[in-house]
Amino acid sequence: MTAVRQLTDQETPQLESTFAVGEESVAGLGGAPAAVGPPTKLVAPLGRVSAILRRGETVRVEVVVRTRKLGHFFPGGTVDAFDCWVELKAQDEHGRVIFWSGEVADNGKGPVEPGAHFYRSLQLDAHGNPINxxxxxxxxxxxxxRLIPPGAANTAHFRLKIPQNPGDRITITAKLNYRKFSWWNTQWAFAGVRDPSQPRPAVSKDYDDGHWVFTGDLSGVSANPHRIPDVPIVVIAENSVTLPVEGVGAGHRSGPTPFAEQLQLDPEDRERWNDYGIGLLLEGDLKGAERAFETVTKLDPKYADGWVNVARARVLEGSSDAAKPLLSKALELNPNLGSAHYFMGLALKDDGNYRGAYDEFAKAAARYPYDRVVRNQMGRMLFxxxxxxxALDEYRHTLAVDPEDLEAHYNLMLCYRGLGDMPDAAHEEKLYRRFMADESSDAITGPFKLAHPEDNNEAQPIHEHVSVALGKSEGRRQYAEGRKQEPGARSQESEATRKRTADQVAPSNGGESRQRGALR
Structure with missing residues (x-):
């Protein structure tokens, strides 16, 4: 069994936001359940290690998508309107597709299959309709x-079943794809009209329960020729690996082969391992992240951030005593490393040493005076x-950077109450309630999750993807925005009708792929 605990810091209120939250704070982990059991056995990294696949067995393939030289979240812009996803395809020696996640219908012109690994913000109106x-x-x-913070990474997981007759090798290709506008939005923008069978749809500023069909007059559209355009798909990153396949027969065991961990350590892969660990950390796999970061310290013992990241995972799992020696090691290597001082402050805070924690946070703030997360921690220690x-002065520093910072308004309310200043406390409470997350929204997302299992899967911090059903492409009905589509009509209500095989994998993202345990 894998132990699970909540990462949510009970003193940290949750922000109402449809955008991502930075990974530098506990709130950035989204309160994800943290897996603190032993990490899964690993064969990695692909391209370095001699990985072998076996017929009839199941493997977990992991793909790391990382941001480099970006000063903003990826993707940026209107994160509710475009398509950005990981596509993972596996082909056998004969060129047959044996796994495909992130397929696009209509030979690449239609919707992305709904079980893909997306980077987007999926928002709902008051009646649970997608904001599209x-x-x-x-x-x-x-x-x-799901967005990737600057200098961070995301790890996608796929479950791949090896068929009995793939030949002697399988090629796995991962792509990170981007399309400026989602397929549904493009169809609606050019040809969307209200469904004639619904003369009086229920519509208000809070919801739109009406159906749409894409049969509008195209004679007046700006496109030339007058038709709905096929928005191009751009491959941002791509990587492939070919792995040998062993068969059952002479020289091979007939039963399942015990999975043996195999790691190939190369100093050139320090960044790969570090990004892999960041992806696991942000989804709550603390032990997996700790193992990856420990590998970083083996590859480069003089890399101070590697020791900080191991300590960071331990602080989040509640092992602050085990984190302190690692942070001391990092500070020996780089006494001015702000992140080391910050996490040392968190470790001391867990011990109840608030003055010592404040001093560490102050050292981090001296390096980064406009870091609102550090300022909030300093204010909290003073409170x-x-x-x-x-404490009021520290929180005012935070609001000078972000006037809508929820944690600052919450703690200002508490500080004013402590001072007996009830009018100012009431003012801060009003702002706090304005920006806080609406817990009643679960009444909207709950029914949507039941009706859209692919989106429910995507909403889980740690999840796997499986393949679309494979077969002849002719006769497959198009995917669309997770709703059922009537035969012969293009409407808002459509869903992927391809069956999904529970023991196959779904999409993966451009960058690096790694094979993980769980042979079955």
């Missing part, structure tokens, strides 16, 4: 947001020591 018409004013609940007026 740039109608952000109707957003009342957030199904999930816990009942230095309310000094």
């Amino acid at each position: 018409k740039r109608n952000a004013w109707s957003t009342r609940a957030l199904m999930y947001t 816990l020591e009942r230095h309310y007026r000094e």
Whole structure:
């Protein structure tokens, strides 16, 4: 069994936001359940290690998508309107597709299959309809947001079943794809009209329960010729690996082969392992992340951030005593490393040493004076020591950077109450309630999750993808926005009708892929 605990810091209120939250704070982990059991056995990294696949067995393939030289979240812009996803395809020696996640219908011109690994914000209106018409004013609940912070990474997981007759090798190709506008939005923008069978749809500023069909007059559209354009798909990153396949027969065991961990350590892969660990950390796989970061320290013992990241995983799992020696090691290597001081402050905070924690946070703030997360921690330490007026100054620093910072308004409310200043406390409470997450939104997302299992899977912090059903492409009905589509009609209500095989894998993202345990 794998132990699970909540990462949510009970003193940290949750922000109402349809965008991503930075990974530098506990809130950035989204309160994800943290897996703190032993990490899964690993064969990695592909391209370095001699990985072998075996017929009839199941493997987990992991793909790391990382941001490099970006100063913003990826993707940026209107994260509710475009398609950005990981496509993972596996082909056998004969060129037959044996696994495909992230397939696009209509030979690459239609919707992306709904079980793909997306990077987007899936928002819902008051009646649980997807926000897909740039109608952000109707957003009342957030199904999930998946964006990659600057300098961070995301790890996608896929479950691949090896067939009995793939030949002697399988080629796995991962792509990170981008399309400026989603297929549904493009169809709606050019030819969307209200369904004639619904003369009086229920529509308000809060919801749109009406059906749409894409049969509108195209004679007046700006496109030339007058038709709905096929928005091009751009491959941002791509990588392939070919792995040998062993068969059952002479020299091979007939039963399942015990999975043996195999790691190939090369100093040139320090960044690969570090990004892999960041992806696992952000989804709550603390032990997997810790193992990856420990590998980084073996590859480069003088890399201070490697020691900080191991300590970071331990702090999040509650092992602050085990984290402190690692942070001390990092500070020996780089005494001015702000992240080492920050996480040392968190470790001391867990011990109840608020003055020591404040001093560490202050050292981090000296390096990064506009870091609102550090300023909030400094204010919190002062509040816990009942230095309310000094705490007010720290939270004002935060609001100078972000006037809508929820944690600052929450703690300002508490500080003013501590000072007996009830009018200012009431003002901060009003702002806090304005920006706080609406817990009642679960009443909207719950039914949507039941009706859309692929989106429910995507909303889980740690999840796997499986392949679309494979076969002849002719006769397959198109995917669309997770709703059922009537034969012969293009409407808002459509869903992927391809069956999904539970023991196959789904999409993966450009960058690096790694094979993980769980042979069955």
